[in-house]
Amino acid sequence: MAASVVEVQNVSKQYHRDKVEIHVLSNLSLSIPEGGFVALMGPSGSGKTTLLNLIAGIDRPDSGQVIVAGTAVHSLGESQLAKWRTRHIGFIFQFYNLLPVLTAYGNVELPLLLTKLSSKERREHVETALNLVGLGDRMKHYPRQLSGGQEQRVAIARAIVTDPTVIVADEPTGDLDKQSATEILDLLGRLNTEFGKTIVMVTHDPRAAERAKVVRHLDKGELN
Amino acid sequence: MRVFKLIYMNALRHKLRTSLTILGIAVAIMAFGLLRTVVSAWYLGVTQAAPDRLITRSKNGITFTLPLAQKQAIERIPGVAAVSYSAWFGGFYKDPKDFFPQIAVEGVHGLSLYPEFIIDSAVLDVFDKEPNAAIVGKTTFDRFGWKIGDAVRLTGMIYPGNWDFVIRGVYTGRSEATDLSQFLFNFNYLDQRMQVKMPARAGQVGWWVIKIDDPAKSAAICSAVDKEFENSSDATLTETEAAFQQGFVAMAGTIVFSLQVISFLVIGVILLVAANTMAMTARERISEYAVLKTLGFNGKHIIGLIAGESLLIACLGGVVGMIFLIPLLHGVGVALKQWFPAFIIDPDTYPQAAATAVLVGILAAVFPAWRAIRVSIVNGLRRIG
Numbered sequence: 001m002a003a004s005v006v007e008v009q010n011v012s013k014q015y016h017r018d019k020v021e022i023h024v025l026s027n028l029s030l031s032i033p034e035g036g037f038v039a040l041m042g043p044s045g046s047g048k049t050t051l052l053n054l055i056a057g058i059d060r061p062d063s064g065q066v067i068v069a070g071t072a073v074h075s076l077g078e079s080q081l082a083k084w085r086t087r088h089i090g091f092i093f094q095f096y097n098l099l100p101v102l103t104a105y106g107n108v109e110l111p112l113l114l115t116k117l118s119s120k121e122r123r124e125h126v127e128t129a130l131n132l133v134g135l136g137d138r139m140k141h142y143p144r145q146l147s148g149g150q151e152q153r154v155a156i157a158r159a160i161v162t163d164p165t166v167i168v169a170d171e172p173t174g175d176l177d178k179q180s181a182t183e184i185l186d187l188l189g190r191l192n193t194e195f196g197k198t199i200v201m202v203t204h205d206p207r208a209a210e211r212a213k214v215v216r217h218l219d220k221g222e223l224n
Numbered sequence: 225m226r227v228f229k230l231i232y233m234n235a236l237r238h239k240l241r242t243s244l245t246i247l248g249i250a251v252a253i254m255a256f257g258l259l260r261t262v263v264s265a266w267y268l269g270v271t272q273a274a275p276d277r278l279i280t281r282s283k284n285g286i287t288f289t290l291p292l293a294q295k296q297a298i299e300r301i302p303g304v305a306a307v308s309y310s311a312w313f314g315g316f317y318k319d320p321k322d323f324f325p326q327i328a329v330e331g332v333h334g335l336s337l338y339p340e341f342i343i344d345s346a347v348l349d350v351f352d353k354e355p356n357a358a359i360v361g362k363t364t365f366d367r368f369g370w371k372i373g374d375a376v377r378l379t380g381m382i383y384p385g386n387w388d389f390v391i392r393g394v395y396t397g398r399s400e401a402t403d404l405s406q407f408l409f410n411f412n413y414l415d416q417r418m419q420v421k422m423p424a425r426a427g428q429v430g431w432w433v434i435k436i437d438d439p440a441k442s443a444a445i446c447s448a449v450d451k452e453f454e455n456s457s458d459a460t461l462t463e464t465e466a467a468f469q470q471g472f473v474a475m476a477g478t479i480v481f482s483l484q485v486i487s488f489l490v491i492g493v494i495l496l497v498a499a500n501t502m503a504m505t506a507r508e509r510i511s512e513y514a515v516l517k518t519l520g521f522n523g524k525h526i527i528g529l530i531a532g533e534s535l536l537i538a539c540l541g542g543v544v545g546m547i548f549l550i551p552l553l554h555g556v557g558v559a560l561k562q563w564f565p566a567f568i569i570d571p572d573t574y575p576q577a578a579a580t581a582v583l584v585g586i587l588a589a590v591f592p593a594w595r596a597i598r599v600s601i602v603n604g605l606r607r608i609g
Binding site: 053056058059078079082083085086087089091093097099100101102106109110111113114158 | 230237511512515517519605
C-alpha cells in the first residue's frame, strides 16, 4: 500500500458568524495515499470546501493536525505556507479564476514567477502544461477569447505547471456544460493515472465522483 | 518584467477610470505648480535682491521723502562704496488700470548701481544728456508696442500734471528673473519741475540706494546710516534690499500664505482622488488577490502589485501635469505680466511636483494594500461566483 501523502488527524474547525458559532468540521480524520484520487461529496455547508482548504494550506484548523507531503501544514507561518503551496499544491477553482489581463500563457506562467526558473525554463514548463491540456495552440488567447471548458483547462495547466504533490479541485465541473465537464474529468483522470498525481476533488456531481478511486461523504462536519 | 507587465495591464483594465484619475492628478499637479510659481514670483524681488545693496527710506514710512542733502553724510560712512537715490513716480499711461512701475533715478550713476540691467552704452549717453529721456524694460516696451523715439505722456498721481518723455532705450536683464517692467527716467527732470511748481517738494528723494563694499558688514552699515540721522526730522530706516523687498511681500503675507496652504490642499485632493481609485480597484480585485495568494504569492507581492499600479497612475499623471505646466505657466505669465514682471517656474517646482506624484502614488496604495493583505484567502475566494 502507498504511503499517505495527505494526513488529516482529528481536525475540528468552527466559524463565527454574527456571534453564532458554526461547527464545520468535528474531530475529522482522513488519509489519502500518494497517487490517490478522492472525491469529497456532501450537501452544501457540510464542510467539503473547508476540508479542501485545510489540505491546501489556505485555512487553519482550530485543533488537530494536517500533514501534507510530510509537512505539518497547520504549524507553518504565512510566508512559509505561501512557499509551501507553490511547491506542493495545485489548486483548481470552480470558476477558473484566471487573470483576465493575462493570456493563457501568462496565467499558466504565474506560479512559476515565484520560482528561480529562467525565462527559457519557464517557457518550456508552460508549453508542456498547455500541450498536456490540449491548448498548445491557444497560448496567446486571453480568457475572454476561450470557452468555459478551455478556461478550466488553462486553470488545470496552471495547477500542474509547478508539478505539485497534490492537486485540489473545488467543484471543477460545477460551471461547465456536460461535454466540457467530461473533458475536464478525463483530463483529471489522466493526471491521476498517467502522471500519478494525487487529487482531492470536491463535487456535487455523482458522475464526477465516479471518476475518483475513493468517494467520501461529508455530513455535518463528519466523514462517512 | 512579467510583473511590470501585469501591473501595466491591470492599470489599463478600466481605461476610463484610469484616464480620469491620471487627468485629475495631472490637473492637480498643474495647479500645484502654478500656485508654487505664483508664490515664487511674489518672492522674486526678495530672492533676486543684490546682497551688496542697501535701501534707506524714511523711518516714517515709504510714502515720506528724504532730503537730497543727506547724500554726503551717507557717502562718508565707512563701507559705503556708492550712493544714489530714486523716487517712485506713480503715474499712468493712458489708462490708470495699466500699471507699470515708473522710477526716477539719478541719471547714469543711478543706473550703474543696477548691473543686472543690460543697457547699451550709446543709450546711456543719450540718457545722460536729454532731460526727459526714458529707458524702459523690455516687457513694458513690448506691452505698449512702443518704439525707440516714441513720445510718451504719463499722467502723474504723486507728482501732478502731464509729463512728456521720449523713449531712448530698452533694457534687458542678465537673468531670466530680472524685472523688465520698469520705466526709468532722470530724477533731475522731476526735480526741476518741482522747484518751479511745488518748491516745498523739491530736493526730496524717495529712497537712497547704497552700494556697500562687503555684504557681511551690511548690518553695521545699516545701523551707522540710521544713527547718522536718528535725531533729525528726517530719521531713516536702512535695510538690505532683500529685507526692503520682503517688506512689500509681507503686506500681501496673508494672500501668499493662503496660496501656500491651497497648494498643499491640492496635494490632499490628488491623494484622495488616487486613493479612491486604488481603493475601488483593490476592492474589485480582492478575489484575484486571494487566487494569487493561493498560488503562493505573499503579502509583499500583493503590496507590490497595488503600489506599483498606484505609482504608475500617479507618475503618469505627474508627467502629464508637468508637461502641460510649461504652456500653462507661459499663458498665465503673459496674462499677469503687469503684476509679475518675471513669472518663471522655480527650479524646485519640478522636483517637488515629481516627489508629490511619487508620494501620492505610495500613500494612495497604503489603505487598499493593507486591506488586501488582511483579507484571508478563504474570505477572498468567497467573493467569487
